Amino acid sequence: MSVPILKQGDVLIASIQAALSDRELAQLHDAFADQVGRFRSRGVIIDVTALDVLDSFATRTLRSIAYTAKLRGANAVVVGIQPDVAFAMVQLGLSLEGVATALDLEEGLAYIRDVAKRGSHRVR
Amino acid sequence: MADEIQQAASKALMREMGLDEANIERRKKIVGFEASDVPRIAAIRDLVTQHTDDYVTTFFNHLSGLDDARSLIASRAIAERARQLKREHLVAMVQGEYGMKYVEQRIELGTLYAKAGLDARVFLGAFHQLLKHIGSAVMKQVDRKPLDGFESFMSLKKIAFFDIGLIVDVLVFERERVIRQQQESIRELSTPVLQIRERLLLLPIIGVIDTQRARLITESLLRSIRANRAKVVVMDITGVATIDSKVSNHLLQTVTAARLMGAHVIVTGLSAEVAQSLVALGIELSKLNTVGDLQGGLEEAERILGYRVLTTATDAGPAPEGS
Structure with a gap:
């Protein structure tokens, strides 16, 4: 099952609803890399609310998506990491170093709006 | 009324300790109790039931001579109840029925000891005195067939060790309960957000x-x-x-x-x-x-x-x- 990427204004949103295989994660990565440029997005939100586990490959892919988006000119934010997942991740030494995180989708959108208002030199 | 409350408490404690039919059977197996022990115990039933008061007195006399048992002896209400339960215990011990009801009575006595702060080692000492008296009485009576008497007494002793196991478990469980409660409250206090x-x-x-x-x-x-x-x-x-x-x-x-x-x-x-x-x-x-x-x-x-x-x-x- 591939994850649909929704376009909401100049923000791309992907909500992951079930545990993904490594191949599906790679597909998601490619899709984001492509669409960020195509739609000239300034924000990318990955919603992991429904996931009850994030392994090392998923973490690395999320980080990689964020870095790629950054290089293509969009800020990425991972939203909805559950308390248990967060705890398990630090126990396993997995961290989303350098990737913005937010409590939920609403917060994620607010974050992207904030960043755009504060520092971005892009012409709106 | 007080008895009923006490019985309900004992039943609740048994559930908490996981003492069900299966557990009781396991405990019998641990002390090596078999069906053949029942008739052997029956052979000395009258001997024990006739002198119950003597044995109970032995048990409590031994305790009253010990500083460590003062808390049990000092309170008249607890001591009286303990005597009564002990008497029932001795009678029950030779009846051949060691199911839930029997265990329930043991638990009640164990709870009483725990409440009085009686240590397991003190209880063991007094219980040993009691068994010694029963043992010598048994040997005196069956002097013509010492082996039979010994066998009967050994069967009784299996039940005695079954009882000891229960009493000690209650004492330990009650003591750990305090620790558990303290840990719980520390845990709640220690992480306010x-x-x-x-x-x-x-x-x-x-x-x-x-x-x-x-x-x-x-x-x-x-x-x-x-x-x-x-x-x-x-x-x-x-x-x-x-x-x-x-x-x-x-x-x-x-x-x-x-x-x-x-x-x-x-x-x-x-x-x-x-x-x-x-x-x-x-x-x-x-x-x-x-x-x-x-x-x-x-x-x-x-x-x-x-x-x-x-x-x-x-x-x-x-x-x-x-x-």
Whole structure:
């Protein structure tokens, strides 16, 4: 099952609803890399609310998506990491170093709006 | 009425200790009790039931001679009840029925001992005296067939050890109950997460942080972040006396986990000694956002959240905070 990427204004949103295989994660990565440029997005939100586990490959892919988006000119934010997942991740030494995180989708959108208002030199 | 309440309590305790039919059967197996023991015990039934009072007196005389048992003997009400239960015990011991009902009676007596603060070793001493008396009485009566008498007594002794197992378990369980309750209350007291403004949490940490506690602190913080939709957390470690690499690692984990949930953590209250020892140990805390004291931390948090605190007095008073 591939994850649909929704376009909401100049923000791309992907909500992951079930545990993904490594191949599906790679597909998601490619899709984001492509669409960020195509739609000239300034924000990318990955919603992991429904996931009850994030392994090392998923973490690395999320980080990689964020870095790629950054290089293509969009800020990425991972939203909805559950308390248990967060705890398990630090126990396993997995961290989303350098990737913005937010409590939920609403917060994620607010974050992207904030960043755009504060520092971005892009012409709106 | 009091008996009924006591019986209900014993039943509840049995459930808590997991004493069901299967467990009782296992316990019988442990002491090696078999069906063939029942007739052997029946052979000395009359001997025991006729002299119950003597044996009970032996048991309690032995206890009253011991300083360690004073708490049981001193209270008349408890001592009377214990005597009565002991009498019932001796009668029940030779009836050949050792099911739930029998265990329930043992539990009740064990609870009484636990309430009186009787130690297992003291109980064992007195119980041994009691068995010795029964044993010598048995041997006296069956002097023509000493082997039969010995066999009967050994069968009874299996039940005696079955009883000892139960009583000691009750004593240990009751003692551990106190420890469990204390641990529970320490746990609840030790990890408060307080909301002090909309979307701002305060996490005061006091005392020693070990792995177990760090885990609890992290879990309750993460849950509170979710419940209160917190954006900033001020973690105050003024009350943490020493910080070594292990503790700092725990703190870092908590901060990282909170960040994964989208909350920003400000650490405050690192004393001069703590800061120096951290530098001396070469512990990397650069990932942490630290502010000197709690006040500074709260001001920083309010700044991040966009709060401005103003005094209501226009002409006098201190300058407004955070301006």
